[in-house]
Amino acid sequence: MPEGLEAEIWRSALDALVGRTITDVWIDDRVADPGLAVVLPGSPVERIERCGKVIRIHTPDHVLGLHFGMTGRVIVDGVAPIESLEYASDKDRPAWDRLRLGTAGATGTDIPALRVNDPRRLGRSSLDADLDHLGVDILSVDTDLLAVALDGRRAAIKTVLLDQTVVAGLGNLCADEVLWWSGVAPQRSVDSLTEPEVDSIASAIAVRLPIMLRRGGSTMGELNPTRRQALGSCPRDLAPLQRATIGGRTAVWCPGHQQ
Ligand SMILES: [Zn+2]
Structure with a gap:
């Protein structure tokens, strides 16, 4: 998609x-x-x-x-x-x-x-559509911009990352990938995140997405469609990956290192 x-x-x-x-x-x-x-x-x-x-x-x-x-x-x-x-x-x-x-x-x-x-x-x-409602663009995210965008939000971080008025351009695959790299569980409420965790999410967006872009897009992450389908072990710590429905979307994540 x-x-x-x-x-x-x-x-x-x-x-x-x-x-x-x-x-x-x-x-x-x-x-x-x-x-x-x-x-x-x-x-x-x-x-x-x-x-x-x-x-x-x-x-x-x-x-x-x-x-x-x-x-x-x-x-x-x-x-x-x-x-x-x-x-x-x-x-x-x-x-x-x-x-x-x-x-x-x-x-x-x-x-x-x-x-x-x-x-x-x-x-x-x-x-001539008006796009003023869109949030910070995926290729412009930094820690300060993400912290401002998340301020006052209380829903699950996965759900909020998919909200185009918060971060514009993240879809299901990239949101899961970013949370996997940042070590944050997708169901964590945004208001529970620490500053280092927000920094980690911003860094994952800023570092990993350009790498995926060069490799060919959103299917080129560690949690690629093949691994999501097989639901095998986490490539970082070998814990069994899990699937969950969060905000109506399928999340794949690792309970081993995503807290
Ligand atoms: Zn893991």
């Missing part, structure tokens, strides 16, 4: 569109603002930005927002920057396209410059 790290990989790939002019826009209007197809053609792409899990494609007058759900991927000039097992058996189905954007100044083919392909239609494409 796309998290902020996947969005960052796609943002980087979408930089190829900067300087091109949008020629045509096709949308699945069940999951896209219909105004997109009206206002975007003829506009140049000025810059690509990522805010948490959201990608924003800026033109002089409007912003196209790509918001991802549990599934979905981005294809740029016919190439998918991230391939996932989810798609391996089904290949590439144009019927799952939710947005296609053509540009002039591309490679001279009729391949869309951008496709958003999502079998479950859980994502959406927005026009």
Whole structure:
């Protein structure tokens, strides 16, 4: 499932569109603002930005927002920057396209410059959406910013880390990974955390997420999908990993070293 790290990989790939002019826009209007197809053609792409899990494609007058759900991927000039097992058996189905954007100044083919392909239609494409509610971005977190963001919260740390108004861009895999590295149990209430524990969580976000990003995204952690599925032993201390439901999401954690 796309998290902020996947969005960052796609943002980087979408930089190829900067300087091109949008020629045509096709949308699945069940999951896209219909105004997109009206206002975007003829506009140049000025810059690509990522805010948490959201990608924003800026033109002089409007912003196209790509918001991802549990599934979905981005294809740029016919190439998918991230391939996932989810798609391996089904290949590439144009019927799952939710947005296609053509540009002039591309490679001279009729391949869309951008496709958003999502079998479950859980994502959406927005026009000029306001993202002011988002919290500190995953790639900008430090101890002070995290302490301010957590201040006054009382829910389980895992639940709070998934709240996009607190930290923007963390998803289920990265939140579990960060807590595993920081040695904090996912069900701990935020108001019980000590300053060193908050510092440890901030450090895990700042250090581990860029490493996972370089390796290919949110599935590249120690608690990767294979290990989560097998629920074997903790790679740090060999204690049996456990699964729990916290805030309606599945957490995988180690009772051996996460306190
Ligand atoms: Zn452990």
